[in-house]
Amino acid sequence: MNTPNNKRRKETRDKISKVFITLLQTKEITEISVTDICKLAKINRSTFYVNYLDIYDLADQIGQELEQDVFSLYQEERDTNHNSNDFLKLFKHIKDNQLFYKTYFKLKMDQNFIIKDYDYHLSKKLYDDKYIDYHMEFFRAGLSAIIKKWLDNGCKESPKEIESILKSEYSNKKNNILNT
Numbered sequence: 001m002n003t004p005n006n007k008r009r010k011e012t013r014d015k016i017s018k019v020f021i022t023l024l025q026t027k028e029i030t031e032i033s034v035t036d037i038c039k040l041a042k043i044n045r046s047t048f049y050v051n052y053l054d055i056y057d058l059a060d061q062i063g064q065e066l067e068q069d070v071f072s073l074y075q076e077e078r079d080t081n082h083n084s085n086d087f088l089k090l091f092k093h094i095k096d097n098q099l100f101y102k103t104y105f106k107l108k109m110d111q112n113f114i115i116k117d118y119d120y121h122l123s124k125k126l127y128d129d130k131y132i133d134y135h136m137e138f139f140r141a142g143l144s145a146i147i148k149k150w151l152d153n154g155c156k157e158s159p160k161e162i163e164s165i166l167k168s169e170y171s172n173k174k175n176n177i178l179n180t
Contacts, residue, residue: 013051015041017062020055021103029059029107063109066100069093087166091159094147102151110144142169 019041023032032055038045052058073089094101104110143166150162157165 009051012043012047016043016048016051016058020058021062021099024103024106025099029055059107059109062100063104063107066097066104067109069097088159088163091150091162094150095155095159098151098155101147105144105148105151 016037019037020032023036023040034045034048034055037055037058038048041048052061070090070093073093077084077086146162146166150157
């Protein structure tokens with residue numbers, strides 16, 4: 001393939017994404033038109049449609065790219081089959097990419113998120129594998145709620161502080177289980 005054209009296409013897609021994300025901060029997705037994006041990005045409508053089917057396709061691709069970024073944060077752990085339970089790198093990524101995460105949650109993409117790499121070893125230790133599906137859903141929803149709250153507060157707390165909040169919830173759970 002022609003490398004300069006690939007670079008140009010990536011730059012165009014980035015420009016479209018940035019304009020769309022900016023518009024989403026003040027409008028709902030249903031209030032944004034392809035015309036709005038094209039005017040602000042200074043591109044032709046045909047350029048938009050070469051890259052995306054419609055606004056919803058653009059939103060889906062932005063969500064997929066963000067999920068892929070997060071997925072790649074933990075690639076080494078998947079490759080070595082070791083779960084460090086290191087949420088600090090996730091929280092650093094969120095702090096560095098707040099606008100993208102706000103967009104992800106505004107588009108309600110978190111509702112479709114499925115935990116693919118779950119620490120079954122830790123789960124067996126803490127929960128004896130009972131009702132694991134319920135625990136996974138509780139964890140996903142709780143983590144999303146913490147992240148949303150943090151984003152709504154402008155990520156005032158450090159990633160380390162948010163990690164500490166998450167860990168304290170689980171240490172309390174572990175202590176409660178062991179004390180019963």
